Amino acid sequence: MVYLTRSEHFNAAHKLYNPVWDYEKNEEVFGKCANENWHGHNYELLVTIKGEPDSEMGFVYDVKKLSRLIREHIIEEIDHRNLNVDVEFMKGKMCSTENLAIGIWEQLAPHLPPGVNLHSIKLYETPRIYVEYFGE
């Protein structure tokens, strides 16, 4: 079994804000991340798939095709966007890095061809903060 990773990046604005709570409570819980006019990040996305290298090409999957799928279904939707306002698959969810990683998995998985298994979504919000989701 071999794990193959493609990394892509995007920039986006967001805020952490639970509409059920008032502004004071949001500020208490989320601090500066609750700033009502948004802030933003350079996100780094690592998509890992797993499988056996195919006997004809020696590939788990053509990484160029993987890159195209990530760009078409994820990057096009979220790059230079406001995650809370502009992104359909984050509507009604808290725009934490955790939820964004889950959202990206759910958005991407149906587009992978049969036999290509998604292993993990690793998402860096800053160079020192990242989350991993394994579809569990």
Added chain:
Amino acid sequence: MGKRVSIFRREHFNAAHRLFNPDWDDATNEKIFGKCALPNYHGHNYELEVKVTGKPDKKTGYVMDLKELSDLIKREIHSRFDHRNLNLDTKEFKNLNPTAENIVIVIYNLLRLHINKKMDLQVRLYETDRNFVEYPVHIPVHFGS
């Protein structure tokens, strides 16, 4: 005569912004600035490198106390711009397009006021790993040409 040394301090902040010229209509803004003009903002992890150059002080051996430089950057830059919307939340960019070029000039001017005039100051700002700017520009001197 003592030798000149450069010291560097790196800090970072996260902010939202958009590139937009209010004198142009939406179509022109989109044509010039592309996705960076999208109306609901996007954002970056900005990485800031501040360089101070001068002769080390005889008593301390310091060009400038790096802790002081760090505190200064936090007070003047971080507290103004971190987790803010540059277009909406800061007076510096109320009437100035927050391109990396303009941000680096603003940061330089804010810091320059508080750093010993005998020292040279240079600021480099990374908007992404691969897009960065520097101010002021020091043209290298070429000898023998």
